[in-house]
Amino acid sequence: FDTTNREKFRPVYHFSPLYGWMNDPNGMVYKDGEYHLFYQHNPYGSKWGNMNWGHAISKDLINWEHRPDAITPDAFGTIFSGSAVVDHNNTAGFGAGAIIAIYTQNGDRQVQSIAYSTDNGRTFTKYADNPVLVSEARDFRDPKVFWYEGTKRWIMVLAVGQEMQIFSSPNLKNWIFESSFGKGQGAHGNVWECPDLFELPVEGTNEKKWVLLCSLGDGPFGDSATQYFVGTFNGKEFVNESPSKTKWMDWGKDHYATVTWSDAPDNRRIAIAWMSNWQYANDVPTSQYRSPNSVPRDLSLFTVDGETYLQSAPSPELLKLRDVSKKRSFKVNGTRTIKDMIAGNEGAYEIELTIENQHADIIGFRLYNDKGEEVDMQYDMKEKKFSMDRRKSGDVGFNENFPMLTWTAIESGKDELKLRLFVDKSSVEAFGDGGRFVMTNQVFPSEPYTHIDFYSKGGAYKVDSFVIYKLKK
Ligand code: FRU
Secondary structure, three states, X not given: OOOOOOOOXXXXXXXXOOOEEEEEEEEEEEEOOEEEEXXXXXXXXXXXXXXXXXXXXXXXXXXXXXEEEEEOOEOOEEEEEEEEEEEOOOOOOOOOOEEEEEXXXXXXXXXXXXXXXXXXXXXXXXXXXXXXXXXXXXXXXXXXXEEXXXXXXXXXXXXXXXXXXXXXXXXXXXXXXXXXXXXXXXXXXXXXXXXXXXXXXXXXXXXXXXXXXXXXXXXXXXXXXXXXXXXXXXXOOEEEOXXXXXXXXXXXXXXXXXXXXXXXXXXXXXXXXXXXXXXXXXXXXXXXXXOOEOOOEEEEEXXXXXXXXXXXXXXXXXXXXXXXXXXXXXEEOOEEEXXXXXXXXXXXXXXXXXXXEOOOOEEEEEEEOOOOOEEEEEEEOOOOEEEEEOOOXXXXXXXXXXXXXXXXXXXXXXXXXXXXXXEEOOEEEEEEXXXXXXXXXXXXXXXXXXXXXXXXXXXXXXXXXXXXXXXXX
């Protein structure tokens, strides 16, 4: 295929497939200085179908080397989502240090298979006795596997209908059922997909807690979104510490199938999401490829009023993208227009904002272009909300579910607001308070948003610092 970039919407610093359709990130594993990213790939077209595991390798989570598809369909079915591990102790007998992929095959039914690589992910060999786990259940997929030192077993979390099932194995080949999780917990309303389960320290304490990620088609703004649960895990069972709460990882419309890297260095827990929504993923106005990933995010836990939440901070590697910048500070009482935020803006930039509220009820800012297309963001200081409105962002007519204002509650009593916005041709990701809230939305403007208007209602505010960085690889 000719993969010369012909897409004006193709992001500069987000991962996108060279050609064809992409959905979930899969099999993310770090080994010997390389981050592997596999993904749900249709190599033959830009709509969902013919699923393979696409593959790319990066040393810095930003620059990706595109590789041929790593795992391709066979008699058991097409290759659905899953994970990968490094078998340091040669438990499976494919060699110490083999990368082993564990994935769903979608054929007559959904079964789990494995494949191994002894050349750092360059080639994979399917296990001769696949599949390794079968069931009568119709929706039985997306295995996330990790090593649990406490029982010296591999643990698999699997999405089964509207619950997660936990299995264990000494060798990745023989699996036994341990427990299931889900009844009466969090959001339902559609099948659960793409689990992840890991332990994280709680900021400001010596404590650690387990986090279970769960994607489902019943999010706060319609269809695809990622919820999470915080609790304990003992090698057999996950227990949610606050069963009456639903917690969302991201408050935009385009953040799905979020999973993390195995074996990431320095105890980091790095997540990436598919940046689209099943409501309209097949209709977005690109054609050479369809749908990128989110930027990588480093996860941590923080507690407010006794409740523990996930924080998703932009990964520090993103700082390396910063090119020329321009810094301003000013007061806003009414409207403050900044035409051409930075020279030569081609639509890939970061905005870093520190705002001090004085008496404003609304702290607003609008990114826009000369065509009048805009993304309007507001802190509502009375209602304690942050919102992003893409209803006039450009091409919004390809699907009735695309135009949307998304919003989230913000922590109360704050007068200093910190926000980082990542704009990359066809997306806006907002990280508030270091990632205590996140909002990810696609946009399809006919030309980049090069201007910004700050506005206030009900009183004034001070922009202590507005910095725009051009971002480039
Ligand atoms: C989630 C999902 C997974 C499945 C894959 C198929 O987006 O539906 O559950 O494995 O996509 O492409």
